[in-house]
């Protein structure tokens with residue numbers, strides 16, 4: 527039977543359908559960075575939780591210093607954290623520090639710079655109006671209100687706010703557990719001697735990093751040689767508890783296509799996507815585990831992750847925006863494309879997004895060109911020739 531051919535858009539949807547929303551879990555704040563809040567979060571306390579001083583100075587009644595300069599006795603000293611604050615008697619001042627609770631009866635704080643900084647008595651040189659330098663209870667957050675909404679991507683400010691209202695954990699969609707497995711008897715790990723006819727393995731390094739970059743947990747398995755039984759055994763051992771298996775290599779038309787041989791007829795369908803790089807793809811479920819088999823050429827694997835796996839994982843994590851931003855710019859040179867497939871050229875746009883220049887050729891082995899790029903030029907099906915000066919569609923990677 528002829529292999530089904532997908533457009534890049536159709537395949538993107540097929541991959542997304544393979545990954546259901548991840549379960550909601552409560553995670554400690556330190557583990558929530560970059561994840562998506564799964565439920566609304568309500569403040570258990572007001573912010574500030576009590577009326578307090580915004581300045582180091584003296585708590586007073588504004589009317590007592592209206593005719594400043596005046597000298598008042600200092601009846602108390604209130605550092606931040608003090609709990610037994612006494613009321614302010616008329617005609618007196620309390621020395622007070624920033625963040626310390628305001629004594630009942632006080633309605634203003636005079637900052638220390640407007641005084642002689644006395645500890646027995648204080649000489650105040652200027653009057654201040656009632657309300658000056660006070661931070662009122664609930665000015666920032668009122669207890670019981672929703673402070674963070676479901677769907678929010680959790681960044682440093684959101685984590686700070688969660689901690690400020692006393693939350694030690696947040697409800698998030700659990701990071702996906704992704705197994706990354708490269709196949710190929712020619713592969714050697716970086717850092718080891720390179721025998722003749724071998725190459726350094728790079729796909730699992732790139733893919734695992736790309737998984738981690740969006741908040742996933744990636745486990746890289748030692749890449750298996752081109753051996754079907756070994757491949758199945760390694761996957762079976764690691765499938766329990768995993769959310770996704772990503773393989774690279776072994777899916778095209780050669781005599782030793784281990785991924786294809788191991789998974790054909792076992793829940794994984796091997797198809798073609800009308801794009802270049804990234805044509806040969808496979809998707810399905812093996813031993814209950816969603817599987818995506820990416821082509822082995824380094825840029826093919828990288829772009830397959832970019833265009834299909836990344837949006838699917840972001841969707842499963844609850845992100846509303848799962849695609850990279852797009853833009854248009856003018857090509858600086860002529861480019862040709864097959865016309866029958868969408869071509870993704872690696873490229874650099876300038877700061878103003880006026881012009882875009884391809885980096886390297888269209889070949890799927892040109893990893894250094896990809897590493898030097900900040901965008902992809904998308905040349906759609908039906909276009910065989912782009913002329914210098916033509917506007918082209920960009921997918922922004924930076």
Ligand SMILES: Nc1nc2c(c(=O)[nH]1)N[C@H]1C(S)=C(S)[C@@H](COP(=O)(O)OP(=O)(O)OC[C@H]3O[C@@H](n4cnc5c(N)ncnc54)[C@H](O)[C@@H]3O)O[C@H]1N2
Pocket residue numbers: 708709710712713725726727728729730774775776777778779780783803804805806820821822823824826890
């Ligand atoms: N007769 C045909 N040959 C090929 C076709 C085709 O349609 N007919 N398609 C080509 C295209 S397009 C691609 S893409 C590749 C896909 O091949 P595989 O997925 O089977 O990948 P391999 O053959 O294992 O490797 C391809 C290439 O990439 C290198 N590689 C593989 N894995 C890694 C890795 N983990 N790290 C670094 N480099 C890796 C490998 O050494 C090969 O050079 O097939 C074309 N052929």
Ligand code: MOO
Pocket residue numbers: 801802803804805806821823826827890891
């Ligand atoms: O479809 Mo392949 O990914 O061009 O080298």
